[in-house]
Amino acid sequence: xxxxxxxxxxxxxxxLLIEETRRFLAREVDPAAIEASGRIPDRVVAAAASAxxxxxxxxxxxxxxxxxxxxxxxxxxxLARVDRSVATMVGLHAGLGTRSLxxxxxxxxxxxxxxxxAEGERVGAFGxxxxxEGSDLQAIRTIARPEGSGLRIDGExxxxxxxxxxxxxxxxxxxxxxxxxxxxxxxxxPRETPGLSVGPEEDKLGIxxxxxxxxxxxxxxxxSDHLLGAPGAGMDLAHEALGWGRVVMATGCTGTARYALDxxxxxxxxxxxxxxxxxxxxxxxxxxxxMAATLFAxxxxxxxxxxxxxxxxxxxxxxxxxxVFCSEGAFAICDAALQLHGAMGFLEQTGVARALRDCRIxxxxxxxxxxxxxxxGAGLLVARARPETPTxxxxxxxxxxxxxxxxxxxxxxxxxxxxxxxQLLTSRLAxxxxxxxxxxxxxxxxxxxxxxxELAAFAVEQLTREGHRxxxxxxxIQEDERAAAALSxxxxxxxxxxxxx
Amino acid sequence: xxxxxxxxxxxxRAVPSDDEIRARAVQxxxxxxxxxxxTVQQAHSLRADLGMDSLSALEFLxxxxxxxxxxxxxxxxxxxxTLNEVVALVTQRVRGSR
Ligand SMILES: Cc1cc2nc3c(=O)[nH]c(=O)nc-3n(C[C@H](O)[C@H](O)[C@H](O)COP(=O)(O)OP(=O)(O)OC[C@H]3O[C@@H](n4cnc5c(N)ncnc54)[C@H](O)[C@@H]3O)c2cc1C
Numbered sequence: 001x002x003x004x005x006x007x008x009x010x011x012x013x014x015x016l017l018i019e020e021t022r023r024f025l026a027r028e029v030d031p032a033a034i035e036a037s038g039r040i041p042d043r044v045v046a047a048a049a050s051a052x053x054x055x056x057x058x059x060x061x062x063x064x065x066x067x068x069x070x071x072x073x074x075x076x077x078x079l080a081r082v083d084r085s086v087a088t089m090v091g092l093h094a095g096l097g098t099r100s101l102x103x104x105x106x107x108x109x110x111x112x113x114x115x116x117x118a119e120g121e122r123v124g125a126f127g128x129x130x131x132x133e134g135s136d137l138q139a140i141r142t143i144a145r146p147e148g149s150g151l152r153i154d155g156e157x158x159x160x161x162x163x164x165x166x167x168x169x170x171x172x173x174x175x176x177x178x179x180x181x182x183x184x185x186x187x188x189x190p191r192e193t194p195g196l197s198v199g200p201e202e203d204k205l206g207i208x209x210x211x212x213x214x215x216x217x218x219x220x221x222x223x224s225d226h227l228l229g230a231p232g233a234g235m236d237l238a239h240e241a242l243g244w245g246r247v248v249m250a251t252g253c254t255g256t257a258r259y260a261l262d263x264x265x266x267x268x269x270x271x272x273x274x275x276x277x278x279x280x281x282x283x284x285x286x287x288x289x290x291m292a293a294t295l296f297a298x299x300x301x302x303x304x305x306x307x308x309x310x311x312x313x314x315x316x317x318x319x320x321x322x323x324v325f326c327s328e329g330a331f332a333i334c335d336a337a338l339q340l341h342g343a344m345g346f347l348e349q350t351g352v353a354r355a356l357r358d359c360r361i362x363x364x365x366x367x368x369x370x371x372x373x374x375x376x377g378a379g380l381l382v383a384r385a386r387p388e389t390p391t392x393x394x395x396x397x398x399x400x401x402x403x404x405x406x407x408x409x410x411x412x413x414x415x416x417x418x419x420x421x422x423q424l425l426t427s428r429l430a431x432x433x434x435x436x437x438x439x440x441x442x443x444x445x446x447x448x449x450x451x452x453x454e455l456a457a458f459a460v461e462q463l464t465r466e467g468h469r470x471x472x473x474x475x476x477i478q479e480d481e482r483a484a485a486a487l488s489x490x491x492x493x494x495x496x497x498x499x500x501x
Numbered sequence: 502x503x504x505x506x507x508x509x510x511x512x513x514r515a516v517p518s519d520d521e522i523r524a525r526a527v528q529x530x531x532x533x534x535x536x537x538x539x540t541v542q543q544a545h546s547l548r549a550d551l552g553m554d555s556l557s558a559l560e561f562l563x564x565x566x567x568x569x570x571x572x573x574x575x576x577x578x579x580x581x582x583t584l585n586e587v588v589a590l591v592t593q594r595v596r597g598s599r
Contacts, residue, residue, distance in 0.1 A: 138557060139535070182534065182552025235554060378559055382575050417573045421563040 014071050017052065021078050024051040031083040034209045035354060039201065040085055045165070048090065049120025053079075057094045059102060062114035069244065070306040073251030080255030081262075084358035085209035087252050089123070092161045095245035096366070097124020100170050100186050100237050104229035109188065113168055122167025122191070126245075127157030127215055128238055135371045137172065137238065142217065144187055146177040151187060151227070153195075153220040159365075163198055164211035167191045170228070171217075172238045179232030186228040186237045195220035206357035243315035246323035246366050250302040253330035256359045257295045260330075260337035263352055264288060267341050284340060291333045293459035296452065298329045300441035317379055320372040321434045327362035327369060334359055370427070373434075377426025380433055381412050381419050392443050400464045400471075401440075404432050407471055424477045424484075428470045435467030519592055522569070526588050529564050533557060543585045551584070562587070569595050 008016070028047040034040060048054065056072040058064020067075075072094050080087035098117055101110065101124075116122040133139040142155025153173060160169070168190055175185040189196055199214035229237050268279030268288060278284050305322035309315050334356040338345035345352045363369045380386070386405055391398045408429060411419050419425055439460045446456030517525070523543065531538035534551060547553045553561070558581075565587070566573045571594040581587050 138552070138554070180550050180552060181536070181540065182550075184552065232549075235552070239554075375556060378556065382555075382559065382578075384579070412575055416566065417559055417562045417575055417578055418566050420559045 010071070013065070014067075014074065017065070017067075017071075017075060018078060020051045021053065021075055024048060024053070025079065025082045029083050029086055031085075031351065031354065032348070034083060034085060038203075038208055039164070039211065040089060040209050044086065045089070045120065045123070048086065053090045054093055054120035054123065055118040056090070057102065058098065058114050058118040062110055062118065064114065064118040068306075069247060069309045070303060073248055073302065073306050076248055076252045077255030077258070080252040081259040083209075084252070084256055084355070085207045087255060088207050088210045089162055091248045091252050092126065092245070093117070093124040095248035096126035096241050097162060097166070097168075097170065099241045099244045100228045101168075101188060103240075104186070104237060105188070106225045109225055113188070113190075117168065123162050123165060125160050125162040125166035125169045125215075126171075126241070127160045127163070127169055128172040129158050130156060131158045131214075135368055137235070138182075140172060140174060140184075142171065142173045144173040144175050144185065146175075146224075147221070150221055150223045151175070153187065153189065153217045153222065155217050157215045157217075159202065159212050160198075160215045161365075162211050163213035163215050164201055166211075169196070169215060170241075171215075172234050175231060175234070183232035184234035184238070185231055186234045186241075187222060188226045188228060189217070189220060189222055193220055193222060204361075206354075206360050208357075239316065242366055243319040244309055246319040247302065247305045247309050247315070249362055249366055250298070250305060250319075250322040250326035253326035253359060253362055254295065254299050254302055256355050257291075257298060257326075257330040257333040260334045260352060260355050261288075261291050261295055263350060264291065264337040264340050267344070267350075271342075271344075278340070287336050287340060289458060290462065291336050293455055293462055294329045294333055296445075296455045297438040297442045297459040297463060298326045300445040300456075301325055301438045303445070304437075304441040317376055317433075318437065320367065320376050321430075321437045323362075323366065324369045324372055324376075325434050325438050327359070330359040331356070331363060373427040373430040374423045375426075376433065377423075377428070377430035378420035380408050380429050381415075381426065382417070389440065392440060394443055394460060396464050397436075397439050397443065397460055400467050401436050403471060404429075404436055404467065407432075407474060411474075422477070422481070424480055425474065428473050428477070432467045432470040435463040435470065439463040439467070517569070517595065522592050522595060523588050525568060526565060526584070526591060529568060530561055530584065533561055533564065541584065543583075543588065545584050546582055547584065547587070548582065565591050571595060 024047055028044050034044065052065060053075065055064040056067050056075060057069065058066070060066035076087050076091040076094065079090055101113060113122065117124055128137055128140065130140050130142060133141070142153065142157060144151040144153040155173065157171060168188055170186060170188050173185060173187055175183050178185060195218045197216045199216065202212040204212060265288065268284055269277050271278050279288065301322045305315070305318045308318050334352065337352050338356055341350055341352050344350050348354070386408065411425060411429070415422065442456045442459045446452050527538050527541050531541055541551070545551050547558055562573055562578055569591060571591065573594065577590065581590065
């Protein structure tokens with residue numbers, strides 16, 4: 001192939017972009033000050049735009065960098081090491097905020113909006129959730145009715161990330177007039193459209209500078225080419241975008257976790273108690289090793305999901321697994337970091353407390369983990385066939401993986417479709433599956449990264465143990481179901497908390 | 502004895518008529534979808550007309566299996582697309598034939 005001498009390779013582009021991102025962070029981003037101000041200053045948004053951070057996943061044909069999801073994820077992780085609010089702004093824009101337009105927008109609309117989105121002139125936002133409908137998206141009420149050659153939209157979207165300053169909102173709406181009473185569609189609404197208004201910023205536990213608002217749509221009219229994809233295909237598009245977005249979020253979690261681990265390594269080697277560095281105590285060593293191994297597995301799984309996203313195909317299970325694993329992993333790593341920092345961690349100056357606050361939301365948004373797990377487990381029980389994976393050559397892992405496959409098959413044969421509604425069954429199987437996927441991704445990564453062999457081996461050991469623990473717990477499902485039913489019946493009754501009836 | 506319950510439980514013994522199966526299936530579906538049963542038609546496609554995704558379809562099939570006390574194997578639910586097909590499967594199973 002004859003490549004022009006001055007055309008940079010993908011690796012060179014990424015190298016430059018990482019440098020540019022680090023410069024942006026060093027010059028513009030003071031996470032404590034940004035958090036205290038409760039919003040990302042306009043100056044920081046403008047600098048992010050100049051650094052090309054809004055262009056990551058926009059196609060080159062439309063003024064973007066056209067990066068694969070993996071590379072975009074690397075940048076989001078880099079941002080998340082320093083400031084999760086800024087990372088959330090960029091990640092949401094690259095994921096849910098623009099993905100559906102990039103893939104399903106009409107050419108005219110793509111040509112109109114994508115260059116502005118790449119420039120950061122318009123920032124992307126996504127609205128599916130409503131005040132009464134979160135996990136159950138099928139119940140949303142915002143409605144778009146065909147009128148003339150367009151759509152008339154009424155409703156309200158809650159908790160819209162970037163919503164306060166976004167220039168383009170991609171919304172999931174009901175479109176009963178377009179193919180059936182229960183049809184849904186995705187539609188883009190530009191900020192300046194009459195009838196669109198945004199509420200005040202929400203006050204939050206973490207990512208306090210990330211914009212989170214309610215977006216109201218009163219008698220909003222948009223031409224029909226603001227629809228994305230086929231009329232009535234909205235739920236599929238939303239799931240596709242969520243699959244993509246969850247991968248971005250998973251990679252963001254690796255950045256936060258990397259920060260917490262680095263801070264911990266510095267602290268445990270410097271801080272002395274009982275005449276030695278606290279990092280010399282076995283218990284601390286094990287904690288730090290577990291943090292490092294968890295992060296290794298998180299990176300491996302997020303990377304696998306990102307590569308799968310690039311390859312196309314159904315991302316539902318893998319992206320959910322990566323999102324669950326990385327959000328829980330990041331929270332656990334931040335929590336361990338805080339513990340090992342002692343009082344210093346609880347105080348604000350180290351930044352560890354902020355990292356812990358900031359990553360808590362990732363277990364909730366873009367699908368609460370509890371809900372993703374029961375769905376993942378139901379999917380395992382009805383899958384036509386578990387994707388064939390060759391044995392890994394790691395005996396303990398292979399044994400666990402076979403046990404998981406066997407138990408899925410047994411439960412499927414025993415309970416049929418009813419099994420899919422037993423949440424203790426589905427979520428325990430799903431947790432085991434998440435362990436299997438993370439362990440497998442770690443093993444495969446170690447095969448190409450010999451220097452990581454020891455860390456990978458420890459990660460696989462821990463994941464295999466945890467996976468077996470989840471499978472062992474399948475034995476107690478009936479018992480646990482019964483106890484939970486009985487106890488919750490009591491606990492939900494008025495007398496349980498001392499309230500009078 | 503496992504047969505004991507069957508002998509004394511008239512509900513479990515009574516074999517519902519085709520119409521009854523259809524009506525109960527529609528009622529269950531309407532409850533899951535929170536819609537008026539009168540608007541559900543037998544020929545409706547679960548996905549295109551009723552807007553069901555794979556999860557709500559599983560919930561529906563699972564509640565049918567509870568309602569009629571039948572086992573629905575995962576494999577036999579593959580390829581079901583309309584309410585008619587679901588009702589036919591359930592009827593067949595309630596009648597005890599495969
Ligand atoms: C800071 C922030 C930013 C957000 N940004 C966006 C955005 O940009 N766009 C957008 O559309 N949404 C956004 N959201 C909304 C977010 O995606 C939802 O909060 C999330 O999907 C969960 O919905 P919910 O809050 O209504 O929780 P609910 O649906 O009320 O669930 C609450 C809890 O109940 C349990 N639960 C619910 N259903 C089940 C079930 N079937 N089985 C078992 N347990 C269950 C789970 O523990 C769950 O966590 C944001 C939220 C926050 C806080």
